[in-house]
Amino acid sequence: MSDATALDWEYDGPVIEAEGLSKHFPQESGLVHSLLGGETSYVKAVSEVDVAVEPGETVGLVGESGCGKSTLGEVLIGLQEPTGGTIRFLGRELSAMDDTERREFRRNVQMIFQDPYESLNPRFSVREWVREPLEIHGIDDKQRRVAQALRRAELTPPEQFLDQHPHELSGGQRQRVSIARALVLEPRFVVADEPVSMLDVSVRASILSLLERLVEELDMGALYISHDLSLIRQMCDRTNVMYLGEIVEHGPTERIVRDPQHPYSRALLDAVPVPNPHENVSEPPLSGEPPDPVDLPEGCNFAPRCPFAAAECAEEPPVDAYVDDDGLREAACWRIDEIAADAVPDADLSVASDH
Amino acid sequence: MSETESIEGTTAATDTGGRTSLRERVAFLKEDRLGFAGVIVLTFVVVVAVFAPVIAPYDPAATDYYASFEPPSAAHPFGTDNAGRDIFSQLVYGARPAVQVGLFSAAAVALIGMNVGLVAGYYGGLIDDALMRLVDFAYGIPFTPFVIVLVGLWEPSLWTIVLAITLLLWRQTARVVRSAVLNLKEKPFVKSARTAGASDRRIIYRHIAPNVLPLTFLYGSFAIAWAILTEASISFLGFGDPDATTWGQMLQAALQSQALARDAWWWFTMPGLAIMATVISAFLIGRGYEEQLNPQLKE
Numbered sequence: 001m002s003d004a005t006a007l008d009w010e011y012d013g014p015v016i017e018a019e020g021l022s023k024h025f026p027q028e029s030g031l032v033h034s035l036l037g038g039e040t041s042y043v044k045a046v047s048e049v050d051v052a053v054e055p056g057e058t059v060g061l062v063g064e065s066g067c068g069k070s071t072l073g074e075v076l077i078g079l080q081e082p083t084g085g086t087i088r089f090l091g092r093e094l095s096a097m098d099d100t101e102r103r104e105f106r107r108n109v110q111m112i113f114q115d116p117y118e119s120l121n122p123r124f125s126v127r128e129w130v131r132e133p134l135e136i137h138g139i140d141d142k143q144r145r146v147a148q149a150l151r152r153a154e155l156t157p158p159e160q161f162l163d164q165h166p167h168e169l170s171g172g173q174r175q176r177v178s179i180a181r182a183l184v185l186e187p188r189f190v191v192a193d194e195p196v197s198m199l200d201v202s203v204r205a206s207i208l209s210l211l212e213r214l215v216e217e218l219d220m221g222a223l224y225i226s227h228d229l230s231l232i233r234q235m236c237d238r239t240n241v242m243y244l245g246e247i248v249e250h251g252p253t254e255r256i257v258r259d260p261q262h263p264y265s266r267a268l269l270d271a272v273p274v275p276n277p278h279e280n281v282s283e284p285p286l287s288g289e290p291p292d293p294v295d296l297p298e299g300c301n302f303a304p305r306c307p308f309a310a311a312e313c314a315e316e317p318p319v320d321a322y323v324d325d326d327g328l329r330e331a332a333c334w335r336i337d338e339i340a341a342d343a344v345p346d347a348d349l350s351v352a353s354d355h
Numbered sequence: 356m357s358e359t360e361s362i363e364g365t366t367a368a369t370d371t372g373g374r375t376s377l378r379e380r381v382a383f384l385k386e387d388r389l390g391f392a393g394v395i396v397l398t399f400v401v402v403v404a405v406f407a408p409v410i411a412p413y414d415p416a417a418t419d420y421y422a423s424f425e426p427p428s429a430a431h432p433f434g435t436d437n438a439g440r441d442i443f444s445q446l447v448y449g450a451r452p453a454v455q456v457g458l459f460s461a462a463a464v465a466l467i468g469m470n471v472g473l474v475a476g477y478y479g480g481l482i483d484d485a486l487m488r489l490v491d492f493a494y495g496i497p498f499t500p501f502v503i504v505l506v507g508l509w510e511p512s513l514w515t516i517v518l519a520i521t522l523l524l525w526r527q528t529a530r531v532v533r534s535a536v537l538n539l540k541e542k543p544f545v546k547s548a549r550t551a552g553a554s555d556r557r558i559i560y561r562h563i564a565p566n567v568l569p570l571t572f573l574y575g576s577f578a579i580a581w582a583i584l585t586e587a588s589i590s591f592l593g594f595g596d597p598d599a600t601t602w603g604q605m606l607q608a609a610l611q612s613q614a615l616a617r618d619a620w621w622w623f624t625m626p627g628l629a630i631m632a633t634v635i636s637a638f639l640i641g642r643g644y645e646e647q648l649n650p651q652l653k654e
Contacts, residue, residue: 123566
C-alpha cells in the first residue's frame with residue numbers, strides 16, 4: 001500500500017470523521033401527487049450525526065432496528081451518498097476527493113456484513129472471494145495476501161479452505177471468510193454491521209475477540225454496529241446510542257452501560273436480558289414502535305415514548321444538552337438532572353406504555 | 356470429491372442459490388424419468404444429425420421415378436415419396452436443420468434475453484423502462500405471421516428463421532432474468548462487491564450473471580422446442596428454405612402431393628413423429644429442470 005500517495009497516510013487525527021451527517025431518502029409520491037403540487041416527504045434515516053473513529057479504536061453504534069445504524073455505516077464507507085454534512089477520511093473531505101483519492105478511499109474502507117449466509121456469493125470459492133478485491137485494485141502478490149488474510153481470520157491452514165464454497169462452510173467460518181475479504185486490502189477503517197447477530201452464541205465470542213485483536217494488530221478504526229449493548233460493551237471503548245437517525249447519547253462505553261443518562265439508553269439497558277433465573281422479570285421498559293421516520297414529532301424524537309417527557313421536550317434538544325463534568329459524555333435530553341433526582345421508579349416506566 | 360458430492364446432492368434440490376456443478380445440474384434426471392427420456396431422444400437426434408451422411412442409405416434429394424410411392428420395405432425402410440426419394444434418408448438429413456435451428460436459436464435467445472434482463476434489472480430507472488417496453492412490444496407481435504413476414508422480406512433460409520425466432524423469443528428470458536436480478540442485486544454479496552470497489556460491469560457479469568444462469572438454461576431449453584416447432588410450421592406453410600431437407604418441408608411436400616389421398620401414410624407420419632419426439636423431449640428436459648429449480652412445481 002506504500003504506492004498510495006494522494007492521501008495523507010501519516011495523518012494522526014481520526015481515521016474517519018463525520019460532521020452533521022444526514023441521509024434523507026425522498027419518498028416515492030407518485031405522479032399525480034407531484035402534479036398536484038404535493039411536497040416530497042423524506043425518510044430521515046440519519047440526521048445531523050457527528051462521529052469520529054481513531055485508529056486502533058472500536059466505536060460502538062447501538063440502537064433498535066430501523067433506527068438508521070446500517071445506513072450511517074454505509075454512508076460512512078461511501079456506499080451511499082450523504083444528503084448533508086461532511087465526511088473526512090484521514091482529514092480529507094470525501095466530496096472533494098478526485099478519482100485517485102476516491103479509489104484509495106474505496107480500498108481503505110471496508111465492511112463486514114450481518115448475514116454470513118447472504119453476504120458471500122454462493123458461486124465463488126473462498127479463494128476467488130477473498131482474492132477479488134485484490135484483482136479489482138490491481139494489487140500484486142495475490143496468493144500470499146489471500147493466505148495471509150485467511151490466517152488472520154483464523155481459517156488455518158488456508159489451503160484447507162481455499163477451494164471450498166460457501167455452502168460447505170459453517171456460519172462462523174463464512175463470517176471469517178467475510179472478515180478475510182474485508183481485511184485482505186488492509187483497510188484503515190472497517191464497519192462491522194452486526195457481524196455476530198446471525199451466529200450461534202457459541203461462536204460469537206471467538207469472532208468478537210478475533211475482530212478485537214485484528215483492529216489492534218492492523219491499527220484500524222472500526223465502527224461496530226449492534227442492537228445488543230452487552231456485545232458493544234465487550235468490543236467498544238466509546239459508544240454512540242442512536243434513536244431514529246440521531247445520536248442521543250455518546251461517551252465511554254462503561255459509563256453508558258453502568259450509568260446511562262438519556263431515557264432511551266436507560267430503556268435499552270433495561271431491555272438487556274439478565275441470565276439469572278432469580279432476577280425478577282420486569283415489564284418491558286419500552287413499548288410501542290418508534291414513530292414513522294417520515295413525519296417525526298416536533299421537538300425531541302423520543303418524547304412520545306419517553307416516561308419522563310415534559311413541556312420542555314417540545315423543543316428539540318441538541319446532543320450536548322447534557323454534558324458530563326469531564327466533557328467525555330453527552331446526551332440529547334433536557335431533563336437529565338430532574339430524572340436523576342427522581343429514583344426512577346419502575347412503575348413509572350410501565351405507565352408510559354401507550355396502548 | 357465424493358464427500359462434497361453427497362453434501363451438494365442434498366442441497367441442490369432446495370438451495371437454488373447454491374453453486375452446483377454440471378454433474379448435479381443433470382442429477383435431476385435420475386429421478387425424473389421423462390426428463391431422462393428427453394435427454395436420450397435429443398442426444399439421439401443430435402447424433403443422427405452429426406452422422407447423417409453415414410447413416411442415410413441414399414442421397415435425400417436423389418429421385419427415382421420408378422420407385423415412387425413405395426411403402427416401407429427392406430430397400431426403403433420408411434418408403435419413398437412421389438419422386439421416389441427415400442423417406443428414411445430425408446428424415447435423417449432433416450435432423451440437421453432441426454438441431455441447427457434449435458441450438459442456434461436457443462443460444463441466441465439465452466444470450467440476448469439474459470443480457471437485456473441483466474442490464475434492465477441492474478440499472479433500473481429509464482434503462483429498465485425502455486427495455487421492458489421493448490419486451491412488451493415483442494409480446495405484442497403475433498408469432499407465426501411475424502416469422503412469415505420476416506422470412507418473406509429476406510431470402511428464405513435457415514438463418515432467417517433462426518433470426519426471426521430469436522427476435523421473438525428473447526422477451527420471455529429477458530423478463531424472467533430481470534425479475535431474478537431485481538432480487539439478486541439487493542443481496543448483501545452485491546453490496547460486498549461494491550464495497551470492494553467492483554465496477555457495475557463486474558458486478559453484473561461476475562456476481563449476478565452466474566446466479567441467473569440456471570434460469571437462462573431453462574428458458575433456453577424451452578426455446579429449443581419452440582424453435583424446432585416454428586421452423587417446421589414455417590416450412591410446412593411453404594416459407595422455408597426450398598433447398599434444405601427439413602421435416603417441415605417434407606410435410607409440405609406430402610400435403611402438396613396429396614399423400615393422404617394416395618394412402619402414402621409413411622410420407623407424413625414419419626416427419627410428424629420426428630418433430631413430435633424432438634419437441635416433446637426438449638420440453639420434458641425443460642420441465643424436469645424447472646422442477647429442480649422450483650421444487651414446489653412437483654406437487
